Amino acid sequence: MEKVKFGIIGCGTIARFHATAIERIPDAELFGVYDGWRPGAERFITEYPAHIFESLEEMLSCENIDVVCICTPSGLHTEQAVAAMKAGKNVVVEKPMSLSLADADLLIKTAEETGAKVCVISQFRFSAAVQEVRRALDAGAFGKVVSGSLSMKYFRSHEYYASGGWRGTWAMDGGGCLMNQGIHGIDVFRYLMGEVKSITAITKTQTRKIEVEDSAAAILEFKNGAVGTIQGSTTCYPGYPRRIEICGEEGSVVMEEDSILSWDLPIECNLPVGEGAKNVASSDPKAIDVSGHVRQIANLVDAVKNGTELMAPATTGRPPLEVILGIYESSAKGARVEFE
Ligand SMILES: NC(=O)c1ccc[n+]([C@@H]2O[C@H](COP(=O)([O-])OP(=O)(O)OC[C@H]3O[C@@H](n4cnc5c(N)ncnc54)[C@H](O)[C@@H]3O)[C@@H](O)[C@H]2O)c1
Numbered sequence: 001m002e003k004v005k006f007g008i009i010g011c012g013t014i015a016r017f018h019a020t021a022i023e024r025i026p027d028a029e030l031f032g033v034y035d036g037w038r039p040g041a042e043r044f045i046t047e048y049p050a051h052i053f054e055s056l057e058e059m060l061s062c063e064n065i066d067v068v069c070i071c072t073p074s075g076l077h078t079e080q081a082v083a084a085m086k087a088g089k090n091v092v093v094e095k096p097m098s099l100s101l102a103d104a105d106l107l108i109k110t111a112e113e114t115g116a117k118v119c120v121i122s123q124f125r126f127s128a129a130v131q132e133v134r135r136a137l138d139a140g141a142f143g144k145v146v147s148g149s150l151s152m153k154y155f156r157s158h159e160y161y162a163s164g165g166w167r168g169t170w171a172m173d174g175g176g177c178l179m180n181q182g183i184h185g186i187d188v189f190r191y192l193m194g195e196v197k198s199i200t201a202i203t204k205t206q207t208r209k210i211e212v213e214d215s216a217a218a219i220l221e222f223k224n225g226a227v228g229t230i231q232g233s234t235t236c237y238p239g240y241p242r243r244i245e246i247c248g249e250e251g252s253v254v255m256e257e258d259s260i261l262s263w264d265l266p267i268e269c270n271l272p273v274g275e276g277a278k279n280v281a282s283s284d285p286k287a288i289d290v291s292g293h294v295r296q297i298a299n300l301v302d303a304v305k306n307g308t309e310l311m312a313p314a315t316t317g318r319p320p321l322e323v324i325l326g327i328y329e330s331s332a333k334g335a336r337v338e339f340e
Helices: 013-024 038-047 056-060 074-086 101-114 128-138 158-162 177-193 291-306 314-333
Strands: 004-009 028-034 067-070 090-093 118-120 145-153 196-204 215-222 227-233 243-248 252-256 259-264
Touching: 004 013, 004 056, 004 291, 013 028, 013 038, 013 291, 028 038, 028 056, 028 291, 056 074, 067 074, 067 291, 074 090, 074 101, 090 291, 101 314, 118 291, 118 314, 128 177, 128 252, 128 259, 145 177, 177 196, 177 215, 177 227, 177 243, 177 314, 196 314, 215 314
Parallel strands: 004 028, 004 067, 067 090, 090 118, 145 227
Antiparallel strands: 145 243, 196 215, 215 227, 243 252, 252 259
16 A cells, blocks of 8 residues: 555644654655635645645545545534544544544444544653553552642633634534643543542632633542542743653552653663653643654554554544543532533
8 A cells, every 4th residue: 555645634834743753654645735715825835745624525525535634623523523434534623522422432433433544743752751640550650549649720811812703612622721731631531540439629710811721620539449630721921831740559649741750669761750741731732742743644644544443443533531421510500510
């Protein structure tokens, strides 16, 4: 098989990370792009040469496209991913893959029915630091895990929210500091701490003129018995790196973004400890490293060409959504939400 050919839908900020990742993968090639706003696509192809499609339908019926990257506002992801899979395409979908559990289930079911290969972008879960902590957890190095905390005190300006009409809306962003910025941390936290038993939370909109929350605090109980907290914000000036603490009765770890700050465990850490965060988007959404996208998209290319296993198939996009929507539900009801 020759190179795997990509189409990108939505030519905004994150699409540039997809196009750069595709450029860096020897077996991948960007074939064409589509944006609902044609000048956006025209500007994009001056940076990343490709064919411009005039509609989504035209891209989906093009035989040259093997994989579609969905880089549009979040409220469009499920509908466009489902249309792409039904047209016989494989899919890379940006986070969040859906804004409701019903939509997440539809996306997962469509992937099963069509056999399409789906990659849900959750680039931080596969960072070396997170995988190193996962290895320590699997080795039992923490003893019983008793407590975890996730802090995401970020800053996004009024100008950031004004930069796209969809930002900060329920219909297209699906939520605020948790559903948009915080989903990465929640994905990692949930991956490391395990399934959630109950959530009690408060979300608020304090300073930003948006429909969705700019502040959130939640108390969690995990099915393994541990307790935990999540704090999220987009209105904490100047914004601090994401911090995750996982504590066990025999050892603990502190992570800052993609680095390990403290490693107090009875097994060796294979990474540098205490160097501080390198990959920080706490006050600048573009300050993310492209290597996470390269890793995940290269994995999809391998799966399409050689049938290898996907790192983050559609099912892996559901657990962080469940936590975020549970936080919203608890806050709206003013009550604890229990999970089965
Ligand atoms: N993985 C990450 O770290 C990361 C970072 C930033 C954004 N994202 C996600 O990527 C998505 C896009 O965010 P962004 O910051 O790039 O947004 P953006 O506003 O910069 O870009 C969105 C693009 O989609 C186009 N568009 C809108 N409606 C369309 C439609 N119906 N059909 C085709 N094109 C359409 C817009 O014209 C725009 O060019 C969001 O879901 C966001 O959550 C992920």
